[in-house]
Amino acid sequence: MSELVGFVAAALVIIVVPGPDLTLLLAVTARSGRHAGIATAAGIMLGHAVLAAAAVAGLTALLTASELGYTVLRLVGALYLVHLGVRALVDFVRLRRSGAGEAPAHPHARHTRPDAGRVARVSFRQGLVSNLVNPKVAAFYLSLFPQFTLPGLTTTAAHTVLAGLFWIMTLLWLSLVLLLLARVEGLLRRPAVRQGLAGLSGVSLVGLGGALALRG
Secondary structure (H helix, E strand, C coil): CHHHHHHHHHHHHHHHCCCHHHHHHHHHHHHHCHHHHHHHHHHHHHHHHHHHHHHHHCHHHHHHHCHHHHHHHHHHHHHHHHHHHHHHHHHHHHHHHHCCCCCCCCCCHHHHCCCHHHHHHHHHHHHHHHHHCCHHHHHHHHHHHHHCCCCCCCHHHHHHHHHHHHHHHHHHHHHHHHHHHHHCHHHHCCHHHHHHHHHHHHHHHHHHHHHHHHCC
16 A cells, blocks of 8 residues: 555656646647647547557666667657647747737638637647657656556556556646636636747747756
8 A cells, every 4th residue: 555655656756746748738838728628638648548558568668778870769759849838839939929819810721720620639649759759758757657556456457557547647737737727717818828838838848848958
């Protein structure tokens, strides 16, 4: 029981401390609304499921054992975070220039504006890719699980239980965040708030991407 309590405590710290997942979720929700935020969270959770399964299967051990593979994935992940950050900063500039929280009307806006389904698909893909190409997440699964053992279970079974528990805890945390964002959805629609969140999330994502690229 003490091992399980220790795992839950360590997992809570890792889950709650802000990182790329939470930053991206806030950025997408502020830019495209609650439904896009839900799609982003779904992508993040699928990414966690894939990486957890890979860790249980031992695939992440192969990743961290290959210096070249790890470096390539780390740089790809860093570039993707920077890409998302730049997009958020572009939104910040657009909102600042418009002065009304919306881009100036385009004569063909009704034909070019993406529909809700497309926005959801893009948001889902962003959440999934940002999670999958972050080698720190994969390394976390590899480094955390071996530190905890569950009496009566084999190593594979114990890691499966821990991976499932971590996934459920992450889902509950993201659900809580989405619930809170839904409560303040009106506030998020205000031009000044959208602009501020776009700028803050943009800087944060670029910073996280730069830090990931510079770390070995």
